[in-house]
Amino acid sequence: MSKQTHGFNKSLSEIAEAVNSSLTASEKLRLLVKATARALGVRGCSIMLLDAQRKRLVHAASHGLSERYLRKGFLESEKSLSEVLDGKTVAIHDVATDPRIQFHELAQLEHISSILSVALKIKGEVVGTLRAYSRTSREFTLREEMFLTTAANLAGIVLESGRFAEIEKPLLESEARVVPHHASLASQLKPTTFAHPSEEEFAHLLDFYQIEWLYEPRSFELRWDDGKGSEMFTPDFYLPVLDLYVEMTTLKPGLTRVKNRRVRRMRELYPEVNIKLLARRDYDRLIAKYGHGPLAGTKTRGVGRVFFSAAQIQRRVRQLAKEISRDYEGRHPVLVGVLRGVFCFMADLMRYLTVPADVDFMAISYYGAESGRAVHVTKDVDLSLEGRHVLLVEDIVDTGMTLSFVIGHLREHKPASLTVCTLLDKKVRRLAEAPLTYVGFEVPDEFLVGYGLDYQEEYRNLPFVALMSEEKPGTEPGT
Ligand code: 5GP
Numbered sequence: 269m270s271k272q273t274h275g276f277n278k279s280l281s282e283i284a285e286a287v288n289s290s291l292t293a294s295e296k297l298r299l300l301v302k303a304t305a306r307a308l309g310v311r312g313c314s315i316m317l318l319d320a321q322r323k324r325l326v327h328a329a330s331h332g333l334s335e336r337y338l339r340k341g342f343l344e345s346e347k348s349l350s351e352v353l354d355g356k357t358v359a360i361h362d363v364a365t366d367p368r369i370q371f372h373e374l375a376q377l378e379h380i381s382s383i384l385s386v387a388l389k390i391k392g393e394v395v396g397t398l399r400a401y402s403r404t405s406r407e408f409t410l411r412e413e414m415f416l417t418t419a420a421n422l423a424g425i426v427l428e429s430g431r432f433a434e435i436e437k438p439l440l441e442s443e444a445r446v447v448p449h450h451a452s453l454a455s456q457l458k459p460t461t462f463a464h465p466s467e468e469e470f471a472h473l474l475d476f477y478q479i480e481w482l483y484e485p486r487s488f489e490l491r492w493d494d495g496k497g498s499e500m501f502t503p504d505f506y507l508p509v510l511d512l513y514v515e516m517t518t519l520k521p522g523l524t525r526v527k528n529r530r531v532r533r534m535r536e537l538y539p540e541v542n543i544k545l546l547a548r549r550d551y552d553r554l555i556a557k558y559g560h561g562p563l564a565g566t567k568t569r570g571v572g573r574v575f576f577s578a579a580q581i582q583r584r585v586r587q588l589a590k591e592i593s594r595d596y597e598g599r600h601p602v603l604v605g606v607l608r609g610v611f612c613f614m615a616d617l618m619r620y621l622t623v624p625a626d627v628d629f630m631a632i633s634y635y636g637a638e639s640g641r642a643v644h645v646t647k648d649v650d651l652s653l654e655g656r657h658v659l660l661v662e663d664i665v666d667t668g669m670t671l672s673f674v675i676g677h678l679r680e681h682k683p684a685s686l687t688v689c690t691l692l693d694k695k696v697r698r699l700a701e702a703p704l705t706y707v708g709f710e711v712p713d714e715f716l717v718g719y720g721l722d723y724q725e726e727y728r729n730l731p732f733v734a735l736m737s738e739e740k741p742g743t744e745p746g747t
Pocket residue numbers: 609663664665666667668669670671694714715716717721722723744745746747
């Protein structure tokens with residue numbers, strides 16, 4: 269028996285054992301991707317599932333990929349999605365040059381050279397994809413492709429039985445809070461049909477604000493063994509970020525009474541579960557939790573799609589701070605921010621650092637917009653940077669002109685070292701070379717506001733990063 273055959277057999281038997289075990293769906297999938305990566309001798313493996321709207325691929329389980337890669341955001345390129353939706357097997361030989369890859373640089377940082385991707389199906393319907401990522405550039409053989417397809421079929425079984433178990437399983441008190449992510453995702457995979465138009469409207473609203481939602485992900489038993497059979501209650505939505513179930517109320521007073529009774533009963537039986545009855549007029553109050561909408565007092569006119577939600581930003585900033593803390597261990601860096609757009613990012617980043625760090629700011633101003641942009645310093649740093657390890661912190665790097673000017677300026681202060689961290693990297697617009705060591709997110713050529721970024725001094729207080737809507741302003745820089 270060849271070494272590869274032996275490896276395939278061993279991994280398959282491990283996967284089969286996991287599938288048939290009492291582990292949760294997500295634990296099963298984690299074992300599955302791990303065993304698959306080992307069998308194929310690849311760096312990593314991941315399962316991505318289509319969201320309810322079938323517009324994006326969301327990471328569900330992975331092995332061997334860094335946090336940075338996983339946080340690159342969801343994939344929504346038309347091309348890669350249409351291939352997934354068609355259930356095609358896709359082999360990408362060279363990640364660096366293939367136009368189907370959305371995040372070239374990240375893939376390269378991750379040392380990914382080739383990718384093999386097969387469809388993940390439940391009962392014949394495509395629900396996502398299983399991918400293998402190779403460090404070396406390689407052609408996958410037909411046998412390897414078949415192995416990956418087999419693993420994808422087993423993953424489909426896990427997802428399908430996960431969703432079934434979720435509904436059948438009687439609730440343990442301690443489990444009440446926990447919504448198995450993948451099982452719920454699986455139950456979301458068919459285009460959602462809403463029981464009521466107001467639910468659909470609410471879902472659109474949540475989508476707009478990029479608040480992750482699950483429609484009717486689980487049922488709670490409210491009454492059992494009373495001879496009349498059991499009574500189940502399935503709240504309309506679950507919002508993972510708020511750990512909150514939402515039941516929408518309608519205008520019919522009779523129905524509202526029934527719902528009120530059920531929610532009261534839920535609270536008695538499952539005190540750990542947060543549930544809220546939501547009337548139409550309560551929407552705004554919920555959205556205000558995100559600093560948005562009329563009740564939050566933030567200007568929102570002109571704000572388009574939310575690009576990175578508050579929760580996504582915080583997760584990514586925490587991760588960057590972890591990398592920086594690791595890299596700067598024992599070196600006591602000085603963080604230098606360029607005012608004013610960076611102040612939100614700087615404040616959060618600093619608070620997540622676990623190494624001591626000084627902080628300072630400088631300010632610049634632009635003039636002569638016609639004759640090419642020229643920059644000058646209006647406020648220099650106050651601390652002495654000589655011999656210090658300086659980390660320049662930026663909100664967004666666009667053409668790179670500002671950055672190269674600032675780097676040149678900071679070098680005159682003779683720091684021992686100088687590296688750059690930016691939250692957003694608008695790489696496609698780069699003109700001047702920009703040596704970026706830490707990048708939060710790569711962004712397309714769009715004008716962004718929020719989380720410190722302004723348009724004519726407004727929108728800085730949004731807790732998320734959003735696109736400007738149609739009446740898009742010129743992309744003259746803020747500060
Ligand atoms: P660069 O010199 O790299 O072209 O421009 C960097 C500066 O332009 C940033 O510090 C920021 O002030 C501004 N900028 C670039 N892109 C955007 C954007 O999408 N939104 C906002 N608000 N400012 C931007």
